[in-house]
Structures are given as structure tokens and as C-alpha cells.
């Protein structure tokens with residue numbers, strides 16, 4: 643039996659995209675020690691900027707960010723690009739609030755019977771928001787780092803081996819252990 647206290651991480655996440663970074667924040671908030679390994683050395687990419695990097699945030703995403711105080715940070719961080727985003731995101735100019743799409747068919751929030759969602763948490767987040775991936779990832783990465791998440795770039799995960807005692811993750815010739 644190995645000494646579990648010698649294992650530095652509780653969780654290793656492959657990929658510093660929006661999901662990996664937000665998950666890292668949530669796990670760290672729950673008291674776990676998290677390592678994020680990202681294959682890309684450089685966080686800048688033309689694909690993460692306008693026009694290709696444009697993302698409309700769904701209601702549930704907005705609410706999750708709002709609950710963690712991230713929505714305000716994202717809005718503030720994208721001030722510089724907000725005019726360009728409004729031009730690119732035509733749906734933001736609609737008077738009805740878009741709620742998402744299914745196979746490209748848009749539906750609106752006023753067509754959703756939210757009373758059916760008994761599990762839904764109360765929220766005051768009610769903004770339409772489009773954001774570029776670069777801004778979103780930089781806000782989430784800054785939050786994650788401030789919480790103590792370790793983010794290492796230039797590490798492509800190429801093997802994960804789980805035993806009854808630990809999980810071993812291999813990336814860029816190095817080995818990382820998690821509980």
C-alpha cells in the first residue's frame with residue numbers, strides 16, 4: 643500500500659478548454675488539488691478569436707458562470723471586443739431572447755415552460771451573451787490559477803493508467819500521479 647499523501651494531485655484534467663478549466667475550478671472549490679495539462683503550448687490561436695472563436699453562451703452556461711461570479715468578469719473582459727461581437731452575433735440583436743438551438747433550429751426562452759424544471763436553481767442571470775473563446779479561456783484560466791489550480795501548457799496527455807492506488811498520467815515524457 644502506497645502512502646496516499648505522497649500523491650500530489652487529486653485530479654488531473656486533460657485539456658484547458660472551457661470545460662476543463664471550469665471543472666478544475668469546481669473541483670478546487672470542493673477542496674481537491676487539480677492539475678490541468680494542455681497540449682497546446684500557446685494559448686493564442688486565430689481559431690479562438692473573432693470571427694471563428696465566437697460562442698453564444700446557453701442559459702445554463704450563463705447561470706453557472708453567474709453563480710460563481712464569473713459572468714461579470716467575462717462581460718468586463720470582453721468590453722474591448724464587444725462591438726465586434728455584437729456585429730458578428732446577429733441573434734443578439736433580436737428582441738426575443740434566444741435560448742439555444744436544436745440542429746440549427748432556434749428556439750426562444752419565452753417558449754420554454756421553466757416550471758417543468760423543478761431542479762433548476764434560482765438565478766438572476768438573464769443576459770444574452772456571446773464571447774470569443776480567447777476571452778472565455780483567459781478569464782477561466784485566471785480564476786483557476788487564483789484558486790490554486792496548476793495549469794501546465796505543452797503537455798499532451800498520451801496515456802492514463804489507473805490502479806487501485808492511483809492514476810498515472812503520461813504527457814510530454816513526464817509522469818503525473820493523482821489519487
Ligand SMILES: Cc1cc2nc3c(=O)[nH]c(=O)nc-3n(C[C@H](O)[C@H](O)[C@H](O)COP(=O)(O)OP(=O)(O)OC[C@H]3O[C@@H](n4cnc5c(N)ncnc54)[C@H](O)[C@@H]3O)c2cc1C
Nearest residue numbers: 656657658659660661662679680681682697698797798799
Ligand atoms: C465553429 C464552432 C462554433 C461553436 N459555437 C458554439 C456556440 O455558439 N455555443 C456553444 O455553447 N458552443 C459552441 N461550440 C461548441 C463549443 O466550442 C464546445 O462545446 C466547447 O469548446 C467544448 O469545450 P471543451 O473544453 O470540452 O473542449 P475544447 O474547447 O475542444 O478544448 C479542449 C482542449 O483540450 C486540449 N486537448 C485535446 N487533447 C488533449 C490531450 N490529449 N492532452 C492535453 N490537452 C488536450 C485542446 O488543445 C483544447 O485546448 C462551437 C464549436 C465550434 C467548433
